Amino acid sequence: MDRMIEIRWHGRGGQGAKTAALILAEAALKEGKYVQAFPEYGPERMGAPMQSFTRISEVPIKLHSHITNPSAVVVLDSTLLDMVDVTEGLPEEGIILVNTSRTSPQVREKLNFNRGKVYTVDATSISLSALERNLPNIPMLGALIKATNLLKIETAVISIKEKMGKKFASRIIEGNVEALKRAYEEVKGE
Amino acid sequence: MKEKGWKDIPIGGLILEPGNAKNYKTGSWRTFKPVRDEEKCTHCLLCWIYCPDSSIIVEDGKIKNIDYEHCKGCGICSVQCPVDAIKMVEEVKEE
């Protein structure tokens, strides 16, 4: 791992981009890393495009500025590809992960993005079958872990159980863990 | 009274001595002073109730005297007295 990894999450209000950013940071913390996770706050409400961010580092994080050149970008909703420049600031070797049923060459073409790596996973279908609702954040977290090799999937499972344990029934938590693992297995890219 | 310096007073403007308003003699503020007629007074205690400076001294339910060290001479007692037993009399200045 580089000295510091910065991740930008694109989602719509209510899809759990903030929660995913936090759970990723908590899991990394468990593996002894230094972390920062924060959402972008504005007048956004349910459905509005929003972003959240995660920083993971081997050394203490001193920075307190926004993330403008993320190492990886996660897009929770493919309809955002038409509205937001999700590749903005991505470096040459950057990673982009999109929730879509399309393939990564199709996404590359749509985004006109020829650099780095593009991964895709149908997190919405996975979520609908595991949770009977479109909550793509946790499966996308699973796919991100596979695509970046940031941490062990088991650590994320522990963090999900801790974070959701207080609020949700065990059926929902188990559904999320299942979705996490399925997306971890199913993500494809190049 | 010599006023104390900042090192010698309680902090925060606190007053640590309860009831020390008594030390401030306001009796000199008077131009007229209330004088009670013992003959007329029925000891109804209305003056005691109304006095804003607690200057009507009562003992065993009867008016004993007036505290001229604190009475400011406002005259409320004289107005309230139902039997006209308190007269406001001009203070005589000692030459």
Place this chain on the structure above:
Amino acid sequence: MARVVGLTGDEVAAEAIRQINPDVIAAYPITPQTEIVQRLSQFVADGLISAEMVRVESEHSAMSACVGASASGARAMTATSANGLALMWEIVYIAASLRLPIVMPVVNRALSGPINIHCDHSDSMGARDSGWIQLYSENCQEIYDNLIQAVVIAENKEVLLPVMVTLDGFVLSHAMERVEILEDEEVKNFVGEYKNPHSLLDLNNPVTYGPLDLYDYYFEHKRQQVEAMEKALRVIQGVGKQFAKISGRSYGLIEEYRLEDAELVVIALGSTAGTIKEAVDELREEGVKAGLLKIRCFRPFPGREINEALKKVEAVAILDRSASFGAEGGPVFLEVRSSLFEKTERIPIINYIYGLGGRDIKVEEIKGVYQTLQRIARTKRVEKRVDYLGVRE
């Protein structure tokens, strides 16, 4: 043994307050402080703290309730932001004047208008003359550490002044970071028990709070407040050292970052200090002798320490996250420049106003400031005394 957890600035403030376990909490929610109050309410509802939670109808009432509670001998705390601080203004001064050791996190937010919920220091800087001690936090760990120390500083017999612990709104309040949390017992022992020597509820020793205080004694009481602030300088340093014994983290009035041999120095406070450290590290790798002087304690102002720290410096830039309209620069600039006036050799010193209303500040922009300092050190000429970082022309 410390626990390592991931908490946001608001969450860690609430956690510190839970461990301090004050007798009374009176607070009113306001963005971006809301999560502090929300969590404290939850702690009370769950029986995790024994504090009496007063759900007041405004910040004016929150501070009023704290004043009453503190005068009665209770350890009282509240928390606020921006317009909330503005609404409690009258009582903020009264808390300091009555010498009540109330501790209050202030989540820095731009003071309207136009209305804005994001970070700048216009709220707490406005309160710099209110008689409150002000400790600024760089990151979530410092929020936690500062709050625990604040209680001990405020209640010190030589001090007896209220303390604001500030944290940058959203930048810290809503950012999760790695934080080391002490054991409940360690915090409990460190803060000890609050004993107001003049409690309103001590019936055997009646006391009057807040009597009329005119030109015969008011001035003397203000002189006492000045003295208490002066004494606080030493107490804050002492408590910072004591705190190191339980946490391993030592605190002073200022923090010197790679300042030892620095020629170009930026002075700042709050979360931006961290971003500046990053810029300093990068510049050092490029061979530039850059350094940071972080002001942790803005009130009382550590003028002597700043003078000492800037002995061998060639140029200084001061970053202000608030404007002082009509003044010759921002509040930190004015204070530092005035403090350096007595130096025999004058250091060129410039001021940048930045980050108003939450405008982001980046490492690159800070490196630009050091470049300007390099030019000033070379030419010995200051072209622009006060400038703006990150504003569009």
